[in-house]
Amino acid sequence: MKEEITKQLKIPSEKLEELRIITNIPKFKESIQKNLNSNITILLETILGGAIFLESSDIHFEPQKEETVIRTRVDGILHDVLTIDLNLYLRILSRIKLLSGIKLNITQRPQDGRFSVVLNENIIEIRASTLPSEYGESTVLRILNPKNLIDIEALGLRKDLLELFRKEIKKPNRMIIVTGPTGAGKTTTLYAFLKEIQTPEIKIITIEDPIEYHIKGVSQTQVAPKKGYSFASGLRSIVRQDPDVILVGEIRDLETAQIALQAALTGHLVLTTLHTNDAAGVVPRLITLGAKPANIAPALNLAIAQRLVRKVCPHCVQLKTASDQELSKLKKQLKGLSKKVKIPTLKKGVKIPKPKGCPECNFTGYKGRTGIFEGFVVDSELENFILKSPSITELRKKILQKGMITMYQDGLIKVLNKQTTIEEVERVTTS
16 A cells, blocks of 8 residues: 555556557557556556656546547647546546545546656656546546756757847846746746756745646745635745745736736746737736736836747658748748848748658657747837737737747748748647
């Protein structure tokens, strides 16, 4: 019973050797099928270990009328792996609940838990979520692999943006906001910023929901709404702890926004996220929450929006001459870019990547992901403009006039640099 108490699932070394060959979905499926008649611990080791070696971000168990579908998300895309018997799934679910500290006898309301998978010296956190559905409880396991804690250089930033972000995050105060939908890599970016600025001379405190990755030397706290510990109340307490840098997982309400803005105005560097579609949406969103432009304008330093695009698989990528339509699109969208951004000459015959598909990339043509970004710094001109409570359209027009390169344009630059495809950029952005 030790594993239930410690909430750890330790995968034996011999099992790890067996799982290392899992590099694509067919091998993952084959490995699970081989272990369907094993005991539940070994089967769960196979599913979790295989998904980790596959570099999945999530495992989904979706009960249907007569069977349960196992799916996994790789590079942001869900793949069906295989179907299993409903009774076998119930046994797997009981094991997951025991490990996660989730109540076994509760099936009619959502529950959340957490446990760790130990692979030799590596400890990988698993976040478990159950949800009542028509044919039983649906389960999602989120894999929080510490290898996703990357340095700022690995985010996929253009040279000019890398230099800009490095300069701004090293300023001692004001607010930096990263926006984008769930799964856009916002947390990864904020953690990369923390790694860049972390030194023994400064105190960094975070408040998150939940803590996704543990960072050595950083004081991390997690909201607990049932205990009255929200983003707002936690942030209020954090400010009294004399921090230099504060990371707020997300601004969701006016109270949190007000405290965060006040902290940014009183000598703290505040890093946070907000749900908006683009960088220009940051200011109107804060105003919609109830924050005053007179507080936003002097507090906000940098607004960033991002998405994740899949990179073309290096094992099977094909370089093909851009069609007349594609060349026209590239020329139109990349016309008049800042001279700081170097791109290949756009002329007839320019080659761009096309996905093909091979076993290494699950026959998708893509392997791995990188970020595409847009961002603007609030200078004195923009500060005065924000005081007028501009709409998204007005602010976007203004920052584009000042030379901001959009996420779509950043994606097209990555197409020309042979990193991704036009289709992939258009899948995750609006031009």
